[in-house]
Amino acid sequence: MDSLDRLNARLLQFARDRDWEQFHSPKNLAMALAGEVGELIEHFQWLTEEQSAGLSPDKKVLVGEELADCLIYLIRISERLGIDLLAAAERKIASNERRYPVERVRGDARRAEEYDPPAQADH
Amino acid sequence: MDSLDRLNARLLQFARDRDWEQFHSPKNLAMALAGEVGELIEHFQWLTEEQSAGLSPDKKVLVGEELADCLIYLIRISERLGIDLLAAAERKIASNERRYPVERVRGDARRAEEYDPPAQADH
Amino acid sequence: MDSLDRLNARLLQFARDRDWEQFHSPKNLAMALAGEVGELIEHFQWLTEEQSAGLSPDKKVLVGEELADCLIYLIRISERLGIDLLAAAERKIASNERRYPVERVRGDARRAEEYDPPAQADH
Amino acid sequence: MDSLDRLNARLLQFARDRDWEQFHSPKNLAMALAGEVGELIEHFQWLTEEQSAGLSPDKKVLVGEELADCLIYLIRISERLGIDLLAAAERKIASNERRYPVERVRGDARRAEEYDPPAQADH
Numbered sequence: 001m002d003s004l005d006r007l008n009a010r011l012l013q014f015a016r017d018r019d020w021e022q023f024h025s026p027k028n029l030a031m032a033l034a035g036e037v038g039e040l041i042e043h044f045q046w047l048t049e050e051q052s053a054g055l056s057p058d059k060k061v062l063v064g065e066e067l068a069d070c071l072i073y074l075i076r077i078s079e080r081l082g083i084d085l086l087a088a089a090e091r092k093i094a095s096n097e098r099r100y101p102v103e104r105v106r107g108d109a110r111r112a113e114e115y116d117p118p119a120q121a122d123h
Numbered sequence: 124m125d126s127l128d129r130l131n132a133r134l135l136q137f138a139r140d141r142d143w144e145q146f147h148s149p150k151n152l153a154m155a156l157a158g159e160v161g162e163l164i165e166h167f168q169w170l171t172e173e174q175s176a177g178l179s180p181d182k183k184v185l186v187g188e189e190l191a192d193c194l195i196y197l198i199r200i201s202e203r204l205g206i207d208l209l210a211a212a213e214r215k216i217a218s219n220e221r222r223y224p225v226e227r228v229r230g231d232a233r234r235a236e237e238y239d240p241p242a243q244a245d246h
Numbered sequence: 247m248d249s250l251d252r253l254n255a256r257l258l259q260f261a262r263d264r265d266w267e268q269f270h271s272p273k274n275l276a277m278a279l280a281g282e283v284g285e286l287i288e289h290f291q292w293l294t295e296e297q298s299a300g301l302s303p304d305k306k307v308l309v310g311e312e313l314a315d316c317l318i319y320l321i322r323i324s325e326r327l328g329i330d331l332l333a334a335a336e337r338k339i340a341s342n343e344r345r346y347p348v349e350r351v352r353g354d355a356r357r358a359e360e361y362d363p364p365a366q367a368d369h
Numbered sequence: 370m371d372s373l374d375r376l377n378a379r380l381l382q383f384a385r386d387r388d389w390e391q392f393h394s395p396k397n398l399a400m401a402l403a404g405e406v407g408e409l410i411e412h413f414q415w416l417t418e419e420q421s422a423g424l425s426p427d428k429k430v431l432v433g434e435e436l437a438d439c440l441i442y443l444i445r446i447s448e449r450l451g452i453d454l455l456a457a458a459e460r461k462i463a464s465n466e467r468r469y470p471v472e473r474v475r476g477d478a479r480r481a482e483e484y485d486p487p488a489q490a491d492h
Contacts, residue, residue, distance in 0.1 A: 002126045003209050010216055018223060019230040023292050025172035026186075030164050031291035031396075033193070034403045037153075037160045038284010044150040045277035046269050046478040049417070052150035053203060063149075064206045067197055068215035070156070071208060074193055080176060083187045085194060086126050092191035093133055100141060107142040109415040146415050150277075154414035157280045161407010168400035169355040169392050172294070232292040249371045249455050256462055264469060265476040271418035272432075276410050279439070283406045287399050295394035299449060309395075310452045313443055314461035316402070317454060320439055326422060329433045331440060332372050338437035339379055346387060353388040 004086050008075050015076070026080050033073040040066040127209050131198050138199070149203050156196040163189035250332050254321050261322070272326050279319040286312040373455050377444050384445070395449050402442040409435040 001009075015021050043063050044052045055063060078085040124132075138144050166186050167175045178186060201208040247255075261267050289309050290298045301309060324331040370378075384390050412432050413421045424432060447454040 004126055007209075007212055007216070014216065014220065017225045018228055020228075020232060022230070023232040025175050026178075027167040027170060027172050027175035027400075028291055030160075030167050030175075031287050031400060031403075034160050034164055034400075035284045035288040035291060037157050038281045038287070041153050041157055041277050041284070042281040044153050045274055045281055047150060049148035049150050052148050052153075055149075055204060060204060060206060063204060064201075064208075064211040065215055067201055067206060067208055068211040070193070070197055071212045072215065074190055074197070078187075078190055081178060081183060081186060083183060083190060085187075085190055086130075088187040088191040089130055089194045092188055092195065093130070093137065097137065102140045105141055105143075107145070109143060109146040151414055154273075154277060154280075154410050157277075158407045158411040158414055161404045161410070164400050164407070165404040168397055168404060249373055253455075253458055253462070260462065260466065263471045264474055266474075266478060268476070269478045271421050272424075273413040273416060273418050273421035276406075276413050276421075280406050280410055283399075283403050287403055290396040290399050293396060295396050298394050298396035298399075301395075301450060306450060306452060309450060310447075310454075310457040311461055313447055313452060313454055314457040316439070316443055317458045318461065320436055320443070324433075324436055327424060327429060327432060329429060329436060331433075331436055332376075334433040334437040335376055335440045338434055338441065339376070339383065343383065348386045351387055353391070355389060355392040 002086070004075065007071070008079055011072060011076055012079060024076060024080060026077050029073050029077045029080065033070060033077065036066055036069040036073060040070065125209070127198065130194070131202055134195060134199055135202060147199060147203060149200050152196050152200045152203065156193060156200065159189055159192040159196060163193065248332070250321065253317070254325055257318060257322055258325060270322060270326060272323050275319050275323045275326065279316060279323065282312055282315040282319060286316065371455070373444065376440070377448050380441060380445055381448060393445060393449060395446050398442050398446045398449065402439060402446065405435055405438040405442060409439065 015024055040063065043055075043059065043066070075085060077083075078088075138147055163186065166178075166182065166189070198208065200206075201211075261270055286309065289301075289305065289312070321331060323329075324334075384393055409432065412424075412428065412435070444454065446452075447457075
């Protein structure tokens with residue numbers, strides 16, 4: 001069984017056992033995800049980019065916990081909406097591969113709509 | 124090969140092919156994740172909880188794309204920090220199972236520190 | 247002296263006294279703002295809309311502190327970029343008054359681009 | 370009349386004229402604020418700190434609009450909760466001046482709880 005499916009099944013059981021599905025509307029779960037991302041970003045806000053890439057082992061554990069929380073809420077939202085998160089990610093990567101052809105964007109981090117004329121912006 | 128590992132390998136190749144690793148500091152990727160979560164939350168902000176659980180098929184596609192973007196950045200941050208995202212999620216779920224015993228929290232959505240005396244808060 | 251100007255002067259002095267301007271790039275301050283908004287949203291994520299409008303006095307103090315932090319970082323970002331926050335807000339409100347004419351949007355919370363044909367979306 | 374009071378009165382009228390107060394629960398407004406902060410952060414995510422301090426005039430206008438949106442929602446949340454945003458900001462600044470004495474934190478951006486023993490953390 002795939003890892004995301006396994007996590008999903010375990011999280012669903014966790015919520016049902018606690019009668020917490022009543023709180024797990026997509027709206028609320030999106031808020032919970034935003035809260036976790038806020039906690040994640042607080043670890044990085046006063047660091048330089050270099051420092052952010054060289055966290056101490058202790059910090060790395062804390063950051064890993066925030067990343068885990070984010071993944072947990074992503075999986076829960078997807079489950080509540082009946083969205084196949086893995087398939088959505090694969091579609092999105094394929095789309096990005098088309099939107100950002102290697103020869104065009106190499107070494108340049110602008111978003112697709114900044115390359116394209118506005119009328120074709122799809123972001 | 125597991126789904127998250129496969130996505131990770133594909134995303135790493137995507138970044139390398141475009142020479143985008145230079146932009147992908149954990150700091151920047153955490154910001155990009157926050158931006159995507161902002162886009163996600165905009166879909167839900169004026170909806171009731173009930174409406175958020177009953178999106179139209181069109182809206183569901185759009186929301187799926189935002190969820191995909193979030194997963195993509197989560198995987199990228201984890202890769203850059205050398206964090207095993209799947210293992211971190213499994214540890215976090217096990218920790219939540221201990222922090223929120225079924226018999227204690229059933230039907231009650233407070234956070235652990237609101238159950239515990241403040242001195243024992245671990246959140 | 248206007249309240250926002252007064253807060254701005256005080257916050258600027260605060261940063262200079264501590265030699266913290268070196269950390270206060272717009273990029274970092276935007277992250278700090280996102281972190282505070284994450285803390286704000288955590289207060290509301292499991293509440294119904296009705297509950298969110300009826301906070302206890304204790305909760306209201308905590309929420310007020312998060313709102314204060316958000317305002318502080320908004321003012322700091324504006325100062326660092328040389329943006330007149332008050333003037334920007336007044337322009338934005340005037341623009342919203344034009345984009346959302348009373349007779350057209352009364353009681354309907356869709357965003358402007360959902361009223362307009364996509365080619366004219368300005369959001 | 371103070372600027373924040375004036376903005377507040379105008380925004381309240383704007384919402385009432387459109388019968389939008391029904392959508393403006395603190396919960397929903399906190400989400401809307403998070404959405405705007407997400408848009409703000411997207412402007413900075415791939416910039417270096419230096420680049421973020423040297424935006425082009427065009428970019429500065431766009432960033433000013435996001436900052437304005439953030440201020441608008443901050444004011445709206447405060448109004449709905451009966452919180453005096455200005456007083457809350459002044460209290461928070463006074464508190465920060467005590468928590469971060471100049472002689473102790475000069476040039477060092479750690480948060481108060483990283484200076485203090487955990488039992489005294491108030492963040």
